[in-house]
Amino acid sequence: MKRGVLLSLLMGIGALSLTIAAQRGGPPPDQAPKVVQVDKISDNLYVLKGGGGNTAVFVMANGVTVVDTKLPGWGRPLLDKIKTVTNKPITTIINTHTHGDHTSGQTEFTGVTAEVVTQENTKANMEKLDLYKKPENAKWLPKRTVKDKMSLFSGSDRIDLYYFGRGHTNGDALVVFPALRVAHAGDLFAGKQVPLVDYMNGGSGVAYPDTLSKAYNGIKNVDTIITGHSETPMKWNDLKEYADFNKEFLTWVQSEQKAGKSAERAAGEYKVPDKYKGYTADLPPFFGGMKGYIQGIYDELKK
Numbered sequence: 001m002k003r004g005v006l007l008s009l010l011m012g013i014g015a016l017s018l019t020i021a022a023q024r025g026g027p028p029p030d031q032a033p034k035v036v037q038v039d040k041i042s043d044n045l046y047v048l049k050g051g052g053g054n055t056a057v058f059v060m061a062n063g064v065t066v067v068d069t070k071l072p073g074w075g076r077p078l079l080d081k082i083k084t085v086t087n088k089p090i091t092t093i094i095n096t097h098t099h100g101d102h103t104s105g106q107t108e109f110t111g112v113t114a115e116v117v118t119q120e121n122t123k124a125n126m127e128k129l130d131l132y133k134k135p136e137n138a139k140w141l142p143k144r145t146v147k148d149k150m151s152l153f154s155g156s157d158r159i160d161l162y163y164f165g166r167g168h169t170n171g172d173a174l175v176v177f178p179a180l181r182v183a184h185a186g187d188l189f190a191g192k193q194v195p196l197v198d199y200m201n202g203g204s205g206v207a208y209p210d211t212l213s214k215a216y217n218g219i220k221n222v223d224t225i226i227t228g229h230s231e232t233p234m235k236w237n238d239l240k241e242y243a244d245f246n247k248e249f250l251t252w253v254q255s256e257q258k259a260g261k262s263a264e265r266a267a268g269e270y271k272v273p274d275k276y277k278g279y280t281a282d283l284p285p286f287f288g289g290m291k292g293y294i295q296g297i298y299d300e301l302k303k
């Protein structure tokens with residue numbers, strides 16, 4: 001399962017995902033049935049899984065906010081599934097970051113008119129995506145952005161958006177539903193694993209642990225975290241543990257660099273510390289996998 005979850009962290013789609021599907025012996029992703037699974041978090045909040053990142057569906061008094069919209073080809077199945085939990089219109093879409101497994105589906109939301117909201121760097125990153133260079137998709141680019149903190153709506157509908165610095169990318173928004181004490185962390189906290197860092201989109205392995213600590217210390221009154229890709233939500237304290245895990249990982253990479261080890265050798269030697277139960281370092285090949293991640297940190301530390 002872990003491997004499957006990680007493999008679903010598809011950033012670039014196409015050749016790579018086809019290759020992976022072929023290696024697994026399954027049908028190519030575009031031919032496999034597209035099944036979106038619904039987990040109810042509360043009476044007005046659902047997590048819709050499958051087809052890329054976890055989607056949150058927040059049903060408000062007069063409309064629906066959707067957080068992240070999955071891979072290309074998954075927009076229609078996602079929209080159909082949303083209609084099974086509410087008949088209210090989708091009015092707002094929040095993309096936690098630029099990756100195609102979180103931002104593509106909305107271009108397939110036929111009949112929907114919604115305002116798209118992201119962190120401001122994510123807006124710039126999305127504008128560079130081929131999918132969004134198509135004129136017909138321009139309407140699905142963010143119109144409203146957050147720099148550090150912003151609230152949408154009020155009362156029990158309120159949504160708080162936060163940005164605490166570079167991590168998975170340079171535009172990872174944390175989305176909080178204060179009335180429900182639930183957050184969506186996107187891929188800043190994709191699951192209990194060594195994180196994937198997208199240096200091309202401004203990510204930083206050096207800043208990552210601090211960004212997580214700032215999020216943990218800066219957000220109050222949250223009990224449950226919907227992650228970017230895990231099967232089940234995490235507890236708020238898992239974010240603290242994840243920050244610690246990443247801090248220790250960074251310290252370890254620094255010591256490997258001091259010892260003069262190549263990124264490749266360090267990657268081969270890394271073992272998840274015993275105290276981090278259920279964590280994995282089994283990264284998919286995106287961004288050079290474990291070796292690419294360690295090399296990225298080496299390069300950052302040299303600057």
Ligand SMILES: [Zn+2]
Pocket residue numbers: 097099168187
């Ligand atoms: Zn991502």
